[in-house]
Amino acid sequence: MISRKVSGFTRFLAGPLATIVGRASRASGRGSGEAVAGLILNRLDPGGIERISRDKSIVLVSATNGKTTTTAMCVSVLSKVAPVFTNASGNNMTPGVALALENSNKSKIGVLEVDEAHLGEVARRTGAQWLVLMNLSRDQLDRISEVKSLALRWKKLIDQNPEISVIANVSDPHIHFATMNCNKVVRVALGNQWKLDSTVCPVCDSALEFGKNEFYRCIDCDFRMPTAKYSFESEVLYRDKSAIGTVHVGLPGHFNACNGALAAILGIEWGLSPEDALLSVSKVRTVAGRYDTIEHKGLSLTTLMAKNPAGWQALIDMLASDERDIVIGINARVADGRDTSWLYDVDFGRFSTRRVICFGDRRWDIGLRLSYANVDHEVVESFERALSHVVGSEAVVVGNYTAFQDARSTLRVSSRPNINGGV
């Protein structure tokens, strides 16, 4: 980033200019105008983030999976307290944050989704008061660091900023590790389905042992799962072991219920009643086009995003009980990560009774992967062609980041979120 002095006049122009460029860029069909607008803004007004966030309360939501959904749910919950501003899905690095702040107007509460690798910078620059941290697992290893070094960076951020409060899912050993010295941590036990990235102790690298009820402990040192203030079992939320309500979410999958539980806890910690917080969570129905069902040329299509092994694992569990054809799109552009090796960490064999149709830049990667997993499938060159191969009137469309966006734009629907928080 440019850190030279910027004249008052340039700063004055930065906002309107960014807005114009954003619109032009969007109108030209070049994808998200926000990304470009945010970049310009951050260049022309490098101190803007610090200046504007000074008199706002900022909540940052980060994780490998579920940050967009959880952000939307947190927006919905905190809107009960005061008007809330947020950022667009995918625009979760520093420029996106700059743009969200620029457009925040009089809203005093910001709930911002932040890329895992950018959390430190964004937290420091916004002076965030709250963090909501859910999980860390392998994703885009060509760009983002190894899981443990990310956890270490988070830990450093939290250790150096003792005034930050954290809602932490301590079922994930890396999240507990990052927050273990934090005085203002609210520990939550959500359960943990993906353990391949937490096989060794984050403190001493000895083996981690998992026991009953997702309890973990290191075989050598005293790192272990801590007692959590909140826990979540069979859709019931407990505080200090007493049930305080049931989490109903308008989105499918157990992982979304977990996201909802975290958002509700944020609201409760902000002083809302559990009833109010849980009710707000239940109102979120679709997030940036995910979980949306679209009617298209006689087909009823549910669009889902999965971009790494842990995300796929959760989706496969969710799709296990239905029989629809599955259309899978895989790209490996910059935003997806250039390396497709992770496809072999996904248990696609569980689709062996399903019909699968593959598209995307890397359709041969996924096609071959499915062949080795013994899954019946076809490989076609475009999303439109894939739809013409669907048998029956319903299908599930799953894409990684840019494949999902491509599919949504073919369906002529936006993959941008409802910035108002949908309440």
Added chain:
Amino acid sequence: MATSKFKVVLVYPDLLGTYGDSGNAEILVRRATLRGVDAELRVVHSQERLDDSGDVYVLGGGEDGPQQAAVDALRRDGVLKEVHQQGRQILAICAGFQIIGESFATSDVDNVPGLGLIPVVTRRGRQRRCVGELLCEASSELGIALLSGYENHGGQTEILDGNPLGRVIRGVGNRYEDTQDGYLSDNVIASYAHGPLLARNPALADRLLERVHGLELESLRRRDIGIEAENLRRERIKEVQGNKGSVRTLMRRLTQPNSRTV
């Protein structure tokens, strides 16, 4: 060949499985099964004793901590060294490659003793991490023209004695100072290429099977697997060799949401 048995041992996927490395083991088993070989995949986690009856041992990549834990466990266990001395095949990728060498480095420790199965040493890289597509001309004895993969490592590996798996055409491979990737001996195939390696290079998987069975295998070219593997391979090689930096690619990069500098 229908009566022969073939066992692939996947070594510690809980520690050495960062880059879809279990794929290599799965691919070996499937390609053997398709030829009518009674093939078995045995997965051994780090808390268990290593199976000593494997034909091929597959080791993958891992982060620093798990890599250290894996080398400690393998040394205590002793089986991998034993089977290597008996001439059983080892396929070692990335961190697995480093572990079977004489020494390697993590971000904290410079000189971690390896298992010493092959004469290579790995030092910490002072330059940029090696990340990206890797394309090599394969060692001539393999009878394969090109090897395609994806590398992502910091460590710089020097071969003290012996031959590399291939000569690097694109990417870095073992280290910046030379143009070699991996290591090749009668019973070791090692490489920095994941992707996974055998998905992109089915002929290499078959060479490994042939080393075990001493037979030339029937081609799988006509099957779906053969066609898809060929398409994937062709597409990857073309991507690496062809139109780098075209205007369209550049525009796509610049205007892509989330585009970030590494």
